[in-house]
Amino acid sequence: MTFNPGWDHNASEVNPFDDVRYIQKHLKSSGIDLITQADETGEGPASCIVADPDGNMILIDQHR
Numbered sequence: 001m002t003f004n005p006g007w008d009h010n011a012s013e014v015n016p017f018d019d020v021r022y023i024q025k026h027l028k029s030s031g032i033d034l035i036t037q038a039d040e041t042g043e044g045p046a047s048c049i050v051a052d053p054d055g056n057m058i059l060i061d062q063h064r
Contacts, residue, residue, distance in 0.1 A: 002058075024060070035057070
């Protein structure tokens with residue numbers, strides 16, 4: 001499953017939106033382990049991956 005912060009279901013830009021780094025910090029502070037992480041000092045495109053309780057991968061993929 002993939003979520004794209006900054007895009008709607010038609011890949012049209014939405015504003016404002018929560019940056020992937022903000023989402024990542026929230027997940028980590030909630031005790032959720034990340035498989036890959038975005039560089040928290042960066043900006044713009046980035047991604048992180050988590051697994052749900054059943055082991056399904058969830059990609060949070062920001063393109064802008």
